[in-house]
Amino acid sequence: MKKHLKEFFNLILGFIILLSFYFASYFIIKFMRISFPPAILGLILFAISLLSGIIKEKWIKSVCNLLIDNMAMFLVPLFCGLIVYKSIIVKNWIAIFTVIFVTTTVIIIAVGLFTEWGIKFLRLNKIKELEREKR
């Protein structure tokens, strides 16, 4: 029982931390009058505070895992919002589908090949350097 209670408080604490990052970035953006999504600034600030140790991993670990595991579920209402925009999709479905198929395929191929060749190239260079040092 005590363990569950502790876990529950941990979740609440983590949730409050995440929300306070959102509000902090919201006010920073409002104050500096730039147009940037506050949640993304919050994400950057959150990662920085974790890395610098201001926020301890154990405070937010359970809430982060819970939210990330269920992220797709939070999308259901937004996906269903499509009903309202049905006419736009029906009118443009060919364009929308072509763009999705073509761009996704190109990105996958380009990034995959680039990374594969890049890593191989770096490795070859390292081996050559080592051989030169041996001589």
Place this chain on the structure above:
Amino acid sequence: MNLFGLIASVLYFKSAQKLKKVPIISNFPPILIAGIAVILTLELLHIDFNTYNESAKYLKFLLIPSTIALGYPVYKNIELLKKNKRIIYSAFFLATIIAVVLTYTFARICHCNIDIIESMLPKSVTAPIAIEISKSLGGIPELTACVVVLTGVFGAMFGHKILKAVKVKSDVAIGLAIGAASHIIGTSKCVEIKNEKQVVMASVALVIVGILTAVVAPLFLFLIR
């Protein structure tokens, strides 16, 4: 209070997750099945969308903390970002720029309206980030959500096959490509085939590409006008 929307969304999603063992259906992610099921229910029972949204909007609100929570995988895998960093960071940039420029060009060729283009620009980014970007660009968040989900489904279904066809074999490259092109839904495919290295790489890629797109997309639209 009317809790119909909230309960229906959660119930459909959780049952869609249970369908993993059914052959053909298991190819589609739960979000797609649940979304279509809710839409069909609303249409067939003639329920107004606002009645549904009255309580379902609380579920939508949770997207904000989930976006911020994505900072956690970056923190956990920071060591991976330090290794081969030049290649990895250039790959992130490459993915972002191809996604933005190609989406814009293709949408223009297909004669899309500007608000549709704005909604489609962040399509390779994980949904909560994409929606934020779409809002700040002036797009339609609902359309963005749909396009993002479809992109993810496409990447999850064909990503590994495409990479195999062009003979990409290293796990780092596969994870990076899948994560950068088809975000969290593609990443869930890497989870399914139980390849730890691919999952880690994909989850870092989807966050970094998301952040980069938030900067590059508005800049690109600004330059082109």
